[in-house]
Amino acid sequence: MTRGSVTVRVARWSAVHPWRAIGLWLLLVVVAVGMSVVIPKQHTQSKDNWVGQSGQAAELVEKAGLGDRPAETVLITDPDGPLSKAAATTAIAQLSQKLAALPSVQAVGKPVWSENGKAVLVPMELKGTADDAADAIDKIVATTADVQKANPELTIAQAGNASVDAGIWKQVGSDLAKAEKLSLPITFGLMLLAFGALIAAGIPVLLAFSAVGAALGFYAPLSYLFPDGGSVANVVLLIGMAVGVDYSLFYLKREREERRKGRSTLDAVEIAAATSGHSVVVSGLAVIVSMAGLYVAQDATFTSMATATIVVVAVAVLGSLTVLPALLAKLGHRVDRPRVPLLWRLNRRIGPAGISRRILAPVLRHPRTALSFSAVIVIALAVPALGMKTESADLNTLPQTIPEVRTLKALQDNFPSQGGLSYDVVAQGGDAAAALAGLQGSAVKSGEFVVPPGHPIRQANGTAVLTLVSVLPEGSANAETALDQLREQLAPAALGSTTWAVGGESAESVDYGNNQRDKLPWVIAFVLALTLVMMAVTFRSVAIAVVTTVLNLASVAACFGVLSLVFQHTWAEGLLGFTSSGFVVSWIPLFLFVILVGLSMDYHVFVLGRIREGVVEGLTPSEAVRKGITESAGVVTSAAAVMVSVFAVFATLAMLEMKQMGVGLAVAVLIDATLVRIVMLPSIMVLLGRRAWWPNRLHKQALAPVDRELVGVS
Numbered sequence: 001m002t003r004g005s006v007t008v009r010v011a012r013w014s015a016v017h018p019w020r021a022i023g024l025w026l027l028l029v030v031v032a033v034g035m036s037v038v039i040p041k042q043h044t045q046s047k048d049n050w051v052g053q054s055g056q057a058a059e060l061v062e063k064a065g066l067g068d069r070p071a072e073t074v075l076i077t078d079p080d081g082p083l084s085k086a087a088a089t090t091a092i093a094q095l096s097q098k099l100a101a102l103p104s105v106q107a108v109g110k111p112v113w114s115e116n117g118k119a120v121l122v123p124m125e126l127k128g129t130a131d132d133a134a135d136a137i138d139k140i141v142a143t144t145a146d147v148q149k150a151n152p153e154l155t156i157a158q159a160g161n162a163s164v165d166a167g168i169w170k171q172v173g174s175d176l177a178k179a180e181k182l183s184l185p186i187t188f189g190l191m192l193l194a195f196g197a198l199i200a201a202g203i204p205v206l207l208a209f210s211a212v213g214a215a216l217g218f219y220a221p222l223s224y225l226f227p228d229g230g231s232v233a234n235v236v237l238l239i240g241m242a243v244g245v246d247y248s249l250f251y252l253k254r255e256r257e258e259r260r261k262g263r264s265t266l267d268a269v270e271i272a273a274a275t276s277g278h279s280v281v282v283s284g285l286a287v288i289v290s291m292a293g294l295y296v297a298q299d300a301t302f303t304s305m306a307t308a309t310i311v312v313v314a315v316a317v318l319g320s321l322t323v324l325p326a327l328l329a330k331l332g333h334r335v336d337r338p339r340v341p342l343l344w345r346l347n348r349r350i351g352p353a354g355i356s357r358r359i360l361a362p363v364l365r366h367p368r369t370a371l372s373f374s375a376v377i378v379i380a381l382a383v384p385a386l387g388m389k390t391e392s393a394d395l396n397t398l399p400q401t402i403p404e405v406r407t408l409k410a411l412q413d414n415f416p417s418q419g420g421l422s423y424d425v426v427a428q429g430g431d432a433a434a435a436l437a438g439l440q441g442s443a444v445k446s447g448e449f450v451v452p453p454g455h456p457i458r459q460a461n462g463t464a465v466l467t468l469v470s471v472l473p474e475g476s477a478n479a480e481t482a483l484d485q486l487r488e489q490l491a492p493a494a495l496g497s498t499t500w501a502v503g504g505e506s507a508e509s510v511d512y513g514n515n516q517r518d519k520l521p522w523v524i525a526f527v528l529a530l531t532l533v534m535m536a537v538t539f540r541s542v543a544i545a546v547v548t549t550v551l552n553l554a555s556v557a558a559c560f561g562v563l564s565l566v567f568q569h570t571w572a573e574g575l576l577g578f579t580s581s582g583f584v585v586s587w588i589p590l591f592l593f594v595i596l597v598g599l600s601m602d603y604h605v606f607v608l609g610r611i612r613e614g615v616v617e618g619l620t621p622s623e624a625v626r627k628g629i630t631e632s633a634g635v636v637t638s639a640a641a642v643m644v645s646v647f648a649v650f651a652t653l654a655m656l657e658m659k660q661m662g663v664g665l666a667v668a669v670l671i672d673a674t675l676v677r678i679v680m681l682p683s684i685m686v687l688l689g690r691r692a693w694w695p696n697r698l699h700k701q702a703l704a705p706v707d708r709e710l711v712g713v714s
Contacts, residue, residue, distance in 0.1 A: 007281060011273030011325040015266055021326035025319065029210050032217030039220040044227040046130060048300035052511035053487070057426040057503025064428075064463035069106060070133035072160030074099075074122040074144055075411050079155050088120050091151045095122050098143050104128075104136035112415070112453065119414035130161065137162040157407040167404035168655075169230070175653040176234055182649045183241055184209070187642055191245070194638040196343040197336045200252060203327060207319045208244025212236055215312035222307055229301025232308040234650075234658065238665075239595070240312040241646050243287060246602055246639040247320040250276040253635045255328050256336070265332045269325045275613070277321055279606045282538050284317035286605065289534055290598030293527035297519040297590060305591070359678055360629050364622055367683035374679040375554075381671070382557035384564040389583040391476035392513035397581050399654040412474060416450070421470035421479050423486055424504035427495055432464035433457050439494035443468050448485060467504070476513070476583065479506045513586035520590050527597050528552075535601075539608065540696040547684055547692070548604060551676050552597050559596060559668035560589060567660055576663070578656055585657050592664045599643065599665075600672045603636045607677060611685060612693075621689040625682045633678070640673030 014021035050058050061067050074095055076088050088111075096108045099122075109123035126133045126140075141163055148156040184205065191201035215236050219228075254276040258268035287309070294306035328335060363370040398405045427436050436457050443449040449468040458465045470482035486502050528549055536545035563584050566572045570580045610632045614624030647669065650662025685692050 005274055005278065007273045007277035007321055008270050010321050011269055011277060012266075014322050014326040015269045015329035018326035018330040021322050022330070025210075025323035025326075029214045029217075032214035034217070036217035036220045041220050041232075042223040042227040044229045044300045044304070048227065048229075049508070049512065051508075051515045053501045054503040054507040054511045057424060057501035057507070060426045060428055060463055060501060061424065061465055061503070064461045064465075066458050066460055066463060066465050070126040070128070070130050070160070070162060072124050072126065072133075072137075072140060072158055072163055073411060074124070074156060074158050075119060075407055075414070076122070077119045077155045077410065077414070078153070080153075083118055083120065083154075087151065087154055091147060091154055091156060092120065092122055094147050094150060095144070095156075098147060099124055099140065102136075102139060102143060104132070104140065114414040116414065119410070121411065121415060126162070133162040134165060137166050141166070157403060157410075159404050159407040159411055164402075164404045164408060167402040168398065171399060171402050171654055172230070172234070172658075175655055175658060176237065178653065179234075179237060179649050182652075183237070183646045186645045186649065187241060187245055190638065190641050190645060191249075192340060192343055194249070194634070195252075195256075195336070196345075197339050199331065199337060200256070200335050203252065203324070203335070204245045204248035207248050207324060208241050208316065211244045211312060211316040211319055212240035214315050215240055215308065218311050218315070219308045222311070223304070226304045226307040227300060228308075229299075229304045231301065232304050235305050236308050236312045238646065238650060238661075239287075239309050239599075240316065242599065242643045243284070243313055243602065244316040244319070245642045247280045247284070247316050248324055249639055249642070250280055250606055250635055251320050251324055252328070252335075253638075257631075259333070265329055269328055272328075273321070273325060275609060276606070279609045280317055280320050282534075282605045283602045284313050286531060286534060286601035287313045287598035289530045290527050290594050290601070292530070293523045293594045293597075294591070296523045296526045297516070299516070299519070299587075302587070302591070306594075360626060360633075360682060363679055363682050364626055364686055367686040370679050371683040371687070374675050374683070377675060378554045378558050378671070378680075382554075382561040384562075385557055385560035387568075388560055388564040388589070389568060390513065390517060390586045390589060391581075391583040392479075392509040393585045393657060394476050394479065394509065394581075395474045396579075397585065397656045399656070400579075401654060409474075416469075416471065421472060421474065421482050421506040422452070422504050423468050423470070423483065423502055423507055425466045425468065425486065425491060425495075426463065426501050426503060427466075428463045428499045430498050432462065432498060433459045435495050435498050435500075436464050436466040439490060440466055440468070442494055443486075443490050446485075446490065447471070448482065470506075476509070476581075480510050483507050483510050516586045516590055520593070523590055524593060527594060531597060531601065538605070539612065539693070541693045543688060543692050543694045544608065547681075547688075548601070551604070551672075551680060552600050554680070555600050555668050555672040555676055556593055556596050558671050559592060559664050562667045563588070563592075563660060563664050566663055567656075576651060576659060577654075578659055581656065585660060588657065588660050588664065592661065592668070595665065596668045596672075599669060600676075603632075603639050603673065603677065604681075607632045607636060607681065615690075615693065621692070622686050625685045629678065629682050636673055636677060640669055643669045644673075 047058070047062075076091055077083060078087075092111050099105050100108050104127055106125040106127045109125070111120050111122050113120045126136070141158055144156060144158040148154075187208075188201060188205050191204055192198070195201050216233065219232060219236070251272050254272040255268045258271045259265065263271065291306045291309045291313070294302040395405065395408060400406060425436060425439060440451060440457070444451060449470055452467060452469050455467040468486070470478065472478035472482055483502065483506065491500055491502060531552070532545045532549050535548045536542055539545070566576070567580060567584055568582055573580055607628060611624050611628030614627040615621070619627060644666045647662050647666035650658050651666060653659055653662065
């Protein structure tokens with residue numbers, strides 16, 4: 001890299017015209033936030049997630065116009081014992097009157113009493129589509145709550161697709177608010193430890209937060225092409241804070257380092273732009289390339305995650321290359337004010353890489369031993385991944401703190417045929433209804449399925465639909481067992497040559513999980529191939545590209561192993577506050593792989609860049625590794641600490657999927673930043689020597705004093 005590089009030219013312009021750069025950034029953020037206000041974000045529809053045979057069944061049902069109207073159920077029980085029919089009848093009358101008066105309710109059905117006499121349910125049919133029900137559900141739930149207040153001696157609660165979804169999103173919103181409240185002060189505290197000064201600590205946090213806000217705004221119009229699958233805000237906050245702080249940290253640390261060497265503020269900014277700025281660009285591209293792997297999964301939710309993450313990473317890179325140099329140029333030495341006395345002295349006393357230097361010394365003296373020892377640890381952590389079970393999320397993986405989830409479980413306990421594992425068998429052509437009647441008889445006779453009351457065989461336009469409910473308890477494994485029995489035994493025997501498909505909510509959940517497992521190898525191949533090519537081009541070294549790929553796989557394997565140990569067993573339940581489901585949610589491994597490859601490249605590129613500077617300056621491979629690791633260790637440690645802390649916050653949330661994602665990311669980054677980057681990477685680089693840069697032959701270059709400092713990683 002030289003003074004003519006793009007990152008240096010952009011940084012120089014921003015440093016020379018700081019108010020223009022700052023003003024343009026503020027305008028960008030304001031416009032983006034304004035877009036999020038005036039442009040309604042689009043969400044995925046159920047058809048966007050149709051896959052496999054259940055997707056074919058859903059399409060047949062939709063074309064025939066046989067889809068069920070959205071429905072909700074009110075459950076009435078007595079918390080103190082047997083249900084009083086008199087009290088329940090009074091409450092039912094109030095419910096029927098109030099609910100029937102709502103414009104979104106089509107009809108209120110007759111009450112159904114449980115066989116055990118402990119509960120009664122009141123079914124209701126809603127108008128319009130599932131999306132219409134979602135829009136109107138708050139008023140319906142509020143009406144049920146009013147009847148509950150009027151009958152305090154009873155427990156009156158509502159459950160259904162719309163109300164459960166609303167309860168889940170309320171929990172997600174609460175979790176997200178908690179993550180925001182915790183992550184910002186924790187990140188700021190870590191920056192104080194890293195810099196010992198308030199302004200220097202505040203700049204990375206401020207820029208990262210503004211990047212998150214801007215990215216959410218820019219995603220609003222993009223959601224018309226890539227609708228939000230429900231997790232965009234979580235992912236943008238998670239990734240945006242991590243990479244936004246890291247990119248500013250890389251840049252700011254290098255600028256301060258150069259000022260300590262006596263450089264002027266402008267020269268320090270240019271040197272930081274040529275080195276750390278270039279690493280930021282490469283790191284950002286690595287994350288973007290990795291996230292693009294989610295497009296390979298051809299899943300609406302993953303597509304929205306990938307799009308939003310690419311946007312937030314691009315905005316974070318732009319901010320670190322433009323407004324950050326402007327702020328540093330304008331503040332000058334004042335960036336280290338006001339100092340926090342104790343932290344400032346501690347920061348100066350420890351110095352850069354105080355701890356890492358001590359760890360690195362034996363690694364460089366005995367690289368083979370260090371590599372063998374670290375490899376054994378990584379393999380030991382990765383072994384449990386061989387037994388990792390992945391299944392779709394179900395009722396048991398949802399937090400029991402959600403009232404609607406508790407209601408749905410109580411409904412299933414008292415009315416087994418009204419909930420649980422439900423399947424829709426769709427037949428088309430010939431005498432489809434008669435064929436399904438035969439299937440109904442054989443399914444019920446098997447003792448494994450029941451027909452829910454009020455769900456006769458529906459038929460229209462040559463298509464018929466039969467709803468069956470499995471007697472097996474709610475659970476992903478049971479859902480697949482019942483589905484296999486229907487698809488492989490009962491349906492083929494009863495329906496013969498008739499065109500048929502088994503769908504319904506339980507089948508959709510199973511098919512979705514299987515689809516994620518099938519797509520995972522393709523995503524892995526896509527991401528590894530692209531990142532390998534990118535590293536080979538960036539460093540002009542095949543060896544570096546291969547080493548990077550191997551180390552990334554080591555980190556991911558260790559992460560998957562820890563996930564299996566934590567979430568497939570019960571020993572960590574009390575520590576993390578969850579109930580083990582015995583499996584990892586099916587979409588988590590695919591998502592984690594993509595994220596981890598991208599994030600691990602974050603400081604990997606930065607470390608390799610500093611090592612390469614030493615090689616170009618003429619140092620021996622061992623000296624270059626020592627110089628590169630020690631000079632970058634402080635930044636890498638701070639960057640990893642930020643990532644681990646942000647991800648660890650998500651491990652404290654109520655939603656099991658967010659908890660698994662947080663634990664996986666935190667553990668992987670911790671392993672990657674310590675064992676992999678401080679032990680495995682330097683030992684490999686020392687053992688390879690100059691062959692690490694093959695086929696590029698680096699040698700000491702005769703450069704002017706200032707230009708020598710601008711040697712980067714191109």
